[in-house]
Amino acid sequence: MSYAKLKQRAQQRFIDWLDKRQPATPSLALTQGVIYILPSRFGWWFSFLIILLYLLGTNYQNNLILLASFVLMSVLLSTMVLAFLNVHRLRLTVTDDAVTYAPLPAALTLKITANLCQMLQIRLKGQRHVQLLEYVAGTDAFTLMIPALDRGCYSLPRLVLKSDYPLGLFTTWSYPALQTQIWVYPEPVAKYTDTEQTLPQATNTPPTTQNELQPTDPTLLRAYQQGDSPKHILWKRLPAAPQQPVVRQRGAPLQSLPEWVHVPLLQGPALEHALSHACQQLLDLEAQGRHYGLQTATAQIAPASGQLHLTRCLQELALC
Amino acid sequence: MLVGQLRLPNAFACQTLVLHLALLALYQPALPLWNTLAFLGLLSWQGWRLYKDQPALSKKHLNWLMAPLLLLLLAQISQLGVLNAMLHILLLAAVGRGFTLQQRADAIQLIWVQYFALVCCFIFYQQMAMALAIFGLLLLNGYLQHRLFAPANAKIAPKRTLLLGMITLPIWLGLFLVFPRLPPLWQIPNQNMASTGLSDTLDPGSIEQLVQSDALAFRVSFTTEKPPREEWYWRAKVYEDFDGRRWQRNARFTSRQLDTLSRNALQTMSQSLPASREHVQYQILAEPSYQRDLFSLGLPLSGSTSLSMQPASLLANPLPLTQRISYSVISALSPLPLESATERQLNLQQQNANPRTRQWGAELAQAHQYDAAKIVTALTAYFQQQAFFYSLTPPRLGRDAIDQFLFESRVGFCSHYASATAVVLRAAGIPARVVGGYQGGEWQQNQQYLLVRQREAHAWVEYLLHDEWHRFDPTAAIAPERILSGLEQTLSIEEQALLSGWQNNWLGQLALQWSHLDYLWSVWVLGFNQQDQQQFWQRLLNWPYWHWVITSISVASLILAGMYWRWRRSLRSKTKANVLRGKLSRAFNHQPPLGMTVAMWLHQIAQHNTEYAPLLLEINDLYERSVFASDALAEQQLLQKLQQHRRLLRKHIYVSK
Numbered sequence: 002m003s004y005a006k007l008k009q010r011a012q013q014r015f016i017d018w019l020d021k022r023q024p025a026t027p028s029l030a031l032t033q034g035v036i037y038i039l040p041s042r043f044g045w046w047f048s049f050l051i052i053l054l055y056l057l058g059t060n061y062q063n064n065l066i067l068l069a070s071f072v073l074m075s076v077l078l079s080t081m082v083l084a085f086l087n088v089h090r091l092r093l094t095v096t097d098d099a100v101t102y103a104p105l106p107a108a109l110t111l112k113i114t115a116n117l118c119q120m121l122q123i124r125l126k127g128q129r130h131v132q133l134l135e136y137v138a139g140t141d142a143f144t145l146m147i148p149a150l151d152r153g154c155y156s157l158p159r160l161v162l163k164s165d166y167p168l169g170l171f172t173t174w175s176y177p178a179l180q181t182q183i184w185v186y187p188e189p190v191a192k193y194t195d196t197e198q199t200l201p202q203a204t205n206t207p208p209t210t211q212n213e214l215q216p217t218d219p220t221l222l223r224a225y226q227q228g229d230s231p232k233h234i235l236w237k238r239l240p241a242a243p244q245q246p247v248v249r250q251r252g253a254p255l256q257s258l259p260e261w262v263h264v265p266l267l268q269g270p271a272l273e274h275a276l277s278h279a280c281q282q283l284l285d286l287e288a289q290g291r292h293y294g295l296q297t298a299t300a301q302i303a304p305a306s307g308q309l310h311l312t313r314c315l316q317e318l319a320l321c
Numbered sequence: 322m323l324v325g326q327l328r329l330p331n332a333f334a335c336q337t338l339v340l341h342l343a344l345l346a347l348y349q350p351a352l353p354l355w356n357t358l359a360f361l362g363l364l365s366w367q368g369w370r371l372y373k374d375q376p377a378l379s380k381k382h383l384n385w386l387m388a389p390l391l392l393l394l395l396a397q398i399s400q401l402g403v404l405n406a407m408l409h410i411l412l413l414a415a416v417g418r419g420f421t422l423q424q425r426a427d428a429i430q431l432i433w434v435q436y437f438a439l440v441c442c443f444i445f446y447q448q449m450a451m452a453l454a455i456f457g458l459l460l461l462n463g464y465l466q467h468r469l470f471a472p473a474n475a476k477i478a479p480k481r482t483l484l485l486g487m488i489t490l491p492i493w494l495g496l497f498l499v500f501p502r503l504p505p506l507w508q509i510p511n512q513n514m515a516s517t518g519l520s521d522t523l524d525p526g527s528i529e530q531l532v533q534s535d536a537l538a539f540r541v542s543f544t545t546e547k548p549p550r551e552e553w554y555w556r557a558k559v560y561e562d563f564d565g566r567r568w569q570r571n572a573r574f575t576s577r578q579l580d581t582l583s584r585n586a587l588q589t590m591s592q593s594l595p596a597s598r599e600h601v602q603y604q605i606l607a608e609p610s611y612q613r614d615l616f617s618l619g620l621p622l623s624g625s626t627s628l629s630m631q632p633a634s635l636l637a638n639p640l641p642l643t644q645r646i647s648y649s650v651i652s653a654l655s656p657l658p659l660e661s662a663t664e665r666q667l668n669l670q671q672q673n674a675n676p677r678t679r680q681w682g683a684e685l686a687q688a689h690q691y692d693a694a695k696i697v698t699a700l701t702a703y704f705q706q707q708a709f710f711y712s713l714t715p716p717r718l719g720r721d722a723i724d725q726f727l728f729e730s731r732v733g734f735c736s737h738y739a740s741a742t743a744v745v746l747r748a749a750g751i752p753a754r755v756v757g758g759y760q761g762g763e764w765q766q767n768q769q770y771l772l773v774r775q776r777e778a779h780a781w782v783e784y785l786l787h788d789e790w791h792r793f794d795p796t797a798a799i800a801p802e803r804i805l806s807g808l809e810q811t812l813s814i815e816e817q818a819l820l821s822g823w824q825n826n827w828l829g830q831l832a833l834q835w836s837h838l839d840y841l842w843s844v845w846v847l848g849f850n851q852q853d854q855q856q857f858w859q860r861l862l863n864w865p866y867w868h869w870v871i872t873s874i875s876v877a878s879l880i881l882a883g884m885y886w887r888w889r890r891s892l893r894s895k896t897k898a899n900v901l902r903g904k905l906s907r908a909f910n911h912q913p914p915l916g917m918t919v920a921m922w923l924h925q926i927a928q929h930n931t932e933y934a935p936l937l938l939e940i941n942d943l944y945e946r947s948v949f950a951s952d953a954l955a956e957q958q959l960l961q962k963l964q965q966h967r968r969l970l971r972k973h974i975y976v977s978k
Contacts, residue, residue, distance in 0.1 A: 028951055043429050050433060054440050060505045062627075063644055064847050065443035065452055068497060069459065073436065075492035076463065079485055086481075094953070117481075119472055120324060133324070135472035165324055167481075168463070169429065169470040 019159065025178035028094040031162070035175050038085055044170040047077060077170055084171040088164055091115040091137070095181045099147055099157070100312075102280070103188035107147040109157065109181065114140045120166040126159040126176060147183055152276070154319055155183040186315045187276035189284055222247050259292040259304030262314070264321060266298040276318050283318075287311045297321055325426030330468040333428065334371050337419050337465065338364065340435060341412075343458055347442040348412055351405040353397070359390060363416055370420075378420045387417050404444070411438040425469045432466045447644055449842040450835075502851045504627070505640075519614070519757045519778060523560050523568035525715075525722065525737045537608050538759055538778075539616055540840055541771040544602040544649070548618070550761065552654055554781065554792060555616040555773065558757040559633040561667050563747075565674030566722050568740055568755050571667060573632050604649040606843050613637040616758060616773075617650050620657050624650040625852055632660060633754075633790075647848030656789035665785060668752035675723040675744060682748025693751045693786040697793050700742060704798040707731065709738075711800035735760075738795035739780040752785040760794075768837050898948045901959070905944065908963040911976045919944055930974050936966065937974075 023035055040048065051073050058066030094112040101107035113121075113134070121134040128148060134141075145160075163174040225234060225246035233248040262282045264275050279295070286293040287306065294304035295314040299321070302314055345352075345360050352360070363386075378386070390413055398406050415438055418431040439462060442455050539555075560568035605616055615628065615636040624636065625648040631637045634657045638646065659665060671679065689695035708731055715733040718725045723741050726733055739755045746753035760779035762771040781794040902919055906912040913922040920941055927937040940962055947956035963970070 026951065028953065043433075046433055050436055053437070056506065057441075059503045060507065061444060061644065062505060062646070062850075063443055063447075064849055065447055065455075066440055067500075067502070068493075068846065069440040069443065069456075071493050071496040071500065072456075072459070072489075074496060075489045076485075078492055079488035082488055083481065083485060117478070119475060120470060122324065133327075136475070165470050167470060168466050169324075 019176055020178070023176065023178055025156070025180040027096075027180045028092065029177050029179070030090055030092040031088050031175050031177065032090070035177065036085060036088055036173060037175065038081060038171050038173050041165055041169060041172040044077070044172075047073065047170050051077065076168070080168045080170045083167050084164070084173045087118055087166045088115075088121070088162065088173050088175065091118050091121070091162070093160075093177055093179060095157075095179045098181050099145075099183045100186070101147075101150075101184070102186050103152050103277075104149060106149045107183050107185065109145040109147060109183070111143045111145055111179070112140060113137050113143050118164070120164050122161075122163040124161050124163075125157075126161050128158075150183065150185045152185050152187050152273070152319055154316070155185070157181050157183060184316060184319055186319050187273065187280045189281040190274075190277035191281050192278050222249060224248075259294055260286055261294050261296055261304070262286070264295070264297040264318070272321065276321055280315065280318055283311060283314050324470065325424055325429070327425050327473070329422060329425060329428060330471075330473055333465065333468065334419065334422055336461070337422070337428075337431065337435075338368055338371065340458060340461060340465075341367075341416055341419060344412060344415065344435075344438055344442075347439075347446070347455070348408055350445045351401075351408045353401075356393070356397075356409065359393070360412065360416060363390075367416070367419055377423045380421060383417055383421050386420070387413065408438070408441055411441065428465075428469055432462060432469070435462045435465075444643070447843075447847055449839045452842075452846075497849070498854070498857060502854060504851075519558055519612075521558070521570050523736055523740065523755055523757060523780060524566065525718065525726070525733060525740060536775045537836075538610075538773045538775050539605050539607040540773065540843070541603050541605050541762070542769060542844070543771075544604065545600065547603075547764075547771075548599075548601055548654060552618065553761050553771070554756075554779075554794070555618060555759040556635060556756055557614045557616050557759070559635060559783075560755040560757060563670065563672060563740075563744065565672040566720075568743075574635075599655075600651055600653055602649065602651045604647060604844075604848075606645060606647045606840075606848055607642060609642045609644050611641050611643065613639075613641050615642075615648065618652045619654040620652055622651045622653055624648060625850075632664070633657070645843055645847045647844065647850060649852070656786075656791045657783070659785060659788045659790065665752050668754045668785065669747055669750070671744075671747055675721045677721070677724040678727055678741070678744050679748040681727075682745040685745065686749035686751075691750055693746075693784055693791075696746065696749050696751060697784065700745060700793075700795065701798045704738070704795055709799045711796065735796045736780040738799065739782050742782045742793065742795045743784075746782070746784050754783055754790075756781050756783055756792075765837065765840075768840060770840060772836070772840075897951070897956075901944055901948060901956070904960070904963060905940075908967060908970050909974065909976055910971050926974060926976055929977060933969070933974060936962075 023029075029035075051070050054066055054070035054073065058064070058068075058070055092112075092114040094114070095109065096112065097110065099107040099109035115137040118137040119135065121137060122131050123134060123143070123145065124131045125145075125147065130146065130148065132143075132146065134143060147157075157179050159176045159178045161174060161176060163172060165172055222235070225248050229248045235247045235249055238247045260282075262279050264272075264279050267275050283293065283295070287308070287310075290306060292304045292306050293314075295302040295317055297317060300317055302310075302317060341364055345357065345364065349357065394401075394406065394409050394413070401409065411434060415431060415434045418427070418434065422428055422431065436459070439455060439459050443452070446452065446455065558570060559574070561571040562569040600622065601618060603618070607615060614631075615638055617624075617634075617636045620634050621630075621636055627639065627646075628636050628648055628650075629639055636648075636650065685696050685699055689699060710732045711734060712732050713734055715726075715737065716730050718730065723744050726737050727741050727745075736755075743753040743755050757778070757780050759773050759777045760781070761777050762773035764771055779794075779796070781792060781796065783790040783792055785791075898919075902913065905919060909926070913919055917925075923937050923941040923944070927934040927941075930937065940959065943955045943959035943962065946952040947959055
């Protein structure tokens with residue numbers, strides 16, 4: 002037990018040390034201070050080989066065997082430099098947060114810039130899944146897969162960049178921290194999946210009709226103006242008033258009343274349900290181009306529309 | 322490990338197969354025929370499997386395959402010896418692993434074994450050509466290793482490879498020159514090889530095989546003035562036991578106790594000797610003979626540390642020569658001292674055979690009052706006056722071989738003359754023995770070394786006079802050209818044809834040039850030892866310009882450090898804010914006043930130039946984003962904006978002072 006505790010404490014200290022040394026930034030380059038190099042397991046075996054050959058050469062007094070062991074030794078040493086140069090000056094840049102809906106894994110787009118970097122293995126610290134970048138020359142967009150997470154907002158864990166290039170004798174690695182968030186929104190679920198009605202119910206707004214616009218609805222007709230498409234002219238009405246063509250107005254009325262999406266004060270699975278429905282509502286409202294606001298137990302977002310507004314609302318849901 | 326789970330690179334298995342075939346060929350000195358065939362069968366099966374693109378064998382199947390081979394190996398282990406058995410196991414491991422390759426991780430162990438197996442080839446091969454070939458194979462193995470850790474379709478980057486070479490080569494040479502060399506740490510198993518060169522018995526007739534061999538025996542370079550050709554008698558063995566027909570080495574040369582006689586004995590001897598004698602210093606590069614005997618001129622006084630002193634002033638290596646070694650010796654070209662009374666007794670022993678010779682010896686002794694010098698002169702005269710001939714193809718001799726040779730056939734080569742002379746001298750009461758070694762050699766004028774081949778093998782006599790062993794070469798009496806200009810001049814044309822063969826055409830010239838190159842290789846690469854390393858250091862330390870070098874290096878490093886420090890300081894002042902601030906000031910042709918932020922300044926300018934306010938505020942925005950959010954894109958845009966509107970910013974915008 003004490004061993005596990007010690008190990009945990011050591012790991013925590015290491016993480017603290019790393020955080021102090023390499024705080025998260027949106028863009029960072031791998032420089033001498035943050036690249037670590039140690040012989041890989043094969044590197045140790047290789048060193049053992051060198052010692053073995055040196056002993057063999059000494060005992061047989063055979064200069065060629067000694068020479069060969071020196072060749073391997075110098076290759077070992079110079080590989081260290083090459084392994085360092087491989088990842089040196091590699092630049093990681095992150096521009097956007099990673100966004101996903103609850104059960105799906107998120108994907109973060111990174112920009113990787115390198116002179117020439119080969120066989121770069123990327124994973125998240127604490128995760129086993131490794132992604133391999135065989136070849137980076139210039140700037141590449143790289144999609145970092147993030148495992149499925151519960152609803153919420155997470156800061157991106159440290160990455161582990163690792164490479165054994167060129168001869169597998171040295172492992173070069175680094176723990177870069179990128180300043181970005183992973184937003185996991187609630188899973189959008191419609192309340193009544195078996196009915197066609199998908200609009201909010203728990204609101205005090207009157208339900209809006211979704212029917213095809215009737216040509217008889219006077220609010221949706223207006224006088225023809227120059228520039229209107231002839232397709233929109235109500236030709237049936239033309240004989241009655243030939244001087245006043247009437248056109249049908251497409252789309253929503255200019256200023257409809259804002260919709261409010263409410264998330265009641267709930268807990269546990271009930272809260273998750275409510276959030277899922279609210280999420281679906283928000284998405285639908287945005288798709289319809291309506292004005293909408295969000296009211297949760299802790300926050301209120303004034304009605305507006307647009308992608309940015311939707312993002313704000315969804316982020317609020319994620320944080321509920 | 323993810324990379325380990327990747328598929329093997331294309332053609333990887335084929336390249337390893339080629340490597341294994343090469344290994345099999347290189348291991349021929351250690352492999353009996355049947356084992357070679359077994360390995361060849363395995364490899365061709367593997368080749369067929371690769372051709373048919375069959376999947377790798379499972380471990381279980383491989384074990385079934387390897388078990389009989391291992392049993393075969395175990396059955397042979399006593400004949401093979403430890404070293405060969407180890408090589409077998411290495412080869413078996415490499416070939417077996419080749420069958421189970423699936424992922425990259427499997428191949429890593431294979432690479433390791435192949436490195437080891439390839440380097441072990443140097444035990445057998447040290448000639449330059451073979452060494453280069455083996456280094457080539459090592460390079461191939463390194464390339465295979467690289468492919469395991471490189472992208473599947475990556476090309477070799479010439480720049481990086483060159484860089485690797487540039488870093489590797491100096492480290493390599495430095496290590497070779499500087500890394501400490503140790504004496505052998507423990508006894509090592511040697512391969513079982515038939516010895517070459519001089520044999521331990523001298524039966525007139527046995528040298529005949531040697532004489533036709535063009536193989537290299539050793540090479541000598543003289544540090545002091547080279548002695549005249551008549552003095553090139555390279556002593557290697559002394560034969561003291563005679564059974565009437567054959568000469569044998571005495572047991573005192575093979576007894577183990579004497580191995581402890583070492584360099585100390587050599588040096589104390591040199592101290593007791595007067596310094597006035599002519600000393601010769603020379604370095605010998607001996608080819609592997611699988612014998613312990615080494616070659617020296619006259620009386621060796623001191624030599625390399627590893628040498629041990631044998632009785633009769635002979636030098637020997639502690640272990641049989643399995644590879645080329647290089648050693649240096651200082652010799653006095655003087656008669657050798659008598660070591661003990663038993664040595665005198667030993668060299669007076671006679672056998673019952675050859676009655677005529679013994680009788681003639683006794684008569685000679687009486688005629689010359691037992692004076693050794695006179696008897697030797699008489700013998701020389703006898704050989705010269707009677708019809709003696711030098712020939713490589715003498716007739717067979719019967720039971721009393723010496724009698725028959727001296728009084729009947731009178732045709733023979735060095736060992737006939739030497740053994741006959743020794744028997745005559747012993748019969749005359751003068752201690753005498755036969756010495757085996759090499760005489761002469763080809764002096765390489767351009768390269769300044771002496772090349773001694775096996776066909777220069779020779780035998781002569783040493784007799785005791787005033788308690789010193791003097792050399793007497795009866796062959797010189799019969800065929801002085803043999804001594805003065807080499808064997809070829811002595812022989813008839815047919816016999817020369819027997820010797821020369823292909824040496825005189827251009828191919829022979831090429832071979833000779835190659836041999837010179839090989840000599841340099843041997844001296845500088847193979848022969849480089851502890852002593853040379855020490856000498857190298859001493860020469861380096863004694864170099865008179867050291868203080869200049871050290872002073873200039875320290876001055877240069879001080880200057881470099883100063884430059885680096887300034888560069889670091891300028892780098893520190895070159896923060897992004899400073900750089901961009903400078904660019905902005907250049908663009909506006911004005912500097913933001915002291916105590917004013919760039920933002921305040923730009924806002925102020927915007928107030929004065931309302932028509933350009935949007936542009937100025939955009940510039941401010943971009944500036945702030947690039948400085949405070951490290952936004953590379955914004956920085957780029959800012960620079961673009963400044964460039965795009967440079968005339969406008971310079972000319973049309975009013976900036977208050």
